Amino acid sequence: MLSISILMGVHTQIQLMAESGAEPDLSELEGAANILLLAPSLGSHGTDAGTKLLARTEPGATNVLAVTYTETPSEFVGRWDEVAAASPARGGVVAVGESEQSIDDPAWAVRTVENPSDLTGVGIELSELLSGMASAAGDDEHIAVCFNSITSLLQYADVQRAFRFLHVVTGRVKTVGGVGHYHLDPEAHDRQTLATLKGLFDAVVEVDDDGNWDIQR
Numbered sequence: 001m002l003s004i005s006i007l008m009g010v011h012t013q014i015q016l017m018a019e020s021g022a023e024p025d026l027s028e029l030e031g032a033a034n035i036l037l038l039a040p041s042l043g044s045h046g047t048d049a050g051t052k053l054l055a056r057t058e059p060g061a062t063n064v065l066a067v068t069y070t071e072t073p074s075e076f077v078g079r080w081d082e083v084a085a086a087s088p089a090r091g092g093v094v095a096v097g098e099s100e101q102s103i104d105d106p107a108w109a110v111r112t113v114e115n116p117s118d119l120t121g122v123g124i125e126l127s128e129l130l131s132g133m134a135s136a137a138g139d140d141e142h143i144a145v146c147f148n149s150i151t152s153l154l155q156y157a158d159v160q161r162a163f164r165f166l167h168v169v170t171g172r173v174k175t176v177g178g179v180g181h182y183h184l185d186p187e188a189h190d191r192q193t194l195a196t197l198k199g200l201f202d203a204v205v206e207v208d209d210d211g212n213w214d215i216q217r
Contacts, residue, residue: 024049024205024213026056032202032217033174034182039207041151041185049207051083053181054144059084063133063143065178067094067126069152073101073110076146089141092129096122096152117156119165127172134176143178150184150197159193163200170200181205 029035035053039046054064066076073093080088091108095101097116109132111125133143147169153162166182173180182201186194198204206214 024052024215026053028215028217029203029205033178034170034180034201034203036198036201036204037181037183037207038186038204039183040187040209041149043209045207045209045211046183046185047079048211049205049213050146050148050181050183051079053179053205054080054146055083057142057144059086059088061141062088063090063092063137063141063178064088064146065092065094065126065129065133065143066146066148067096067122068146068148069096069116070148070183071095072098073103073108077103077105077108090133090136092133094122094125094129116152119153119157119161123165123168126169130172130176130178134178143173143176145173145178145180147180147182150182151188154189154193159196163196166197166200 037046037049037053039049064080068076071079073095076093077091080091087105087107089107091105093103093108093110095110095112097114098112099114100112101110103110109129111129113121113125115121130143130145137143150162150166153165157165170180184197186206202217204216206216
């Protein structure tokens with residue numbers, strides 16, 4: 001059976017101050033298949049947090065899948081390479097709102113969906129890549145998924161349509177034993193939207209403008 005990318009330890013809430021040099025205790029996320037990452041769109045804290053969540057397992061034993069509205073495939077792969085310094089076991093990028101692109105590294109497969117409103121197309125490309133990874137991955141490999149971002153998704157779909165789409169996506173990630181995180185800027189949405197979407201996730205990681213982490217279960 002495919003190994004699930006999990007972390008050890010359970011806790012209700014932890015706050016860590018970035019300026020003190022403390023690393024976030026990611027063991028607090030044990031057993032969480034789908035994680036909502038609340039972080040501001042501006043600045044690098046959200047991107048840095050997402051990279052940290054992606055790269056917590058050995059790169060060569062990690063299957064990395066990104067759905068991105070905010071980066072080109074080259075930008076995402078470049079960010080992965082900078083942090084991991086190695087290709088993943090398998091990599092995939094679904095670039096939404098992009099024309100056809102390719103990556104020189106054969107470890108990465110790139111799919112594009114030019115129309116950001118085409119959630120069916122996004123779902124098909126994501127599912128095909130995810131299924132391929134799950135079928136090919138060995139027992140000691142992990143699947144890590146990044147969805148960046150729900151805030152961008154909500155520019156092209158109302159909350160109910162986005163909820164239904166994300167319900168399917170999070171279910172697929174859990175079914176294959178993966179761990180996914182999903183970026184959302186909390187300042188860009190009202191309280192009701194946040195409350196509705198939070199119900200889809202096993203854990204919430206909130207990163208503020210100063211880089212402080214708050215992990216909630």
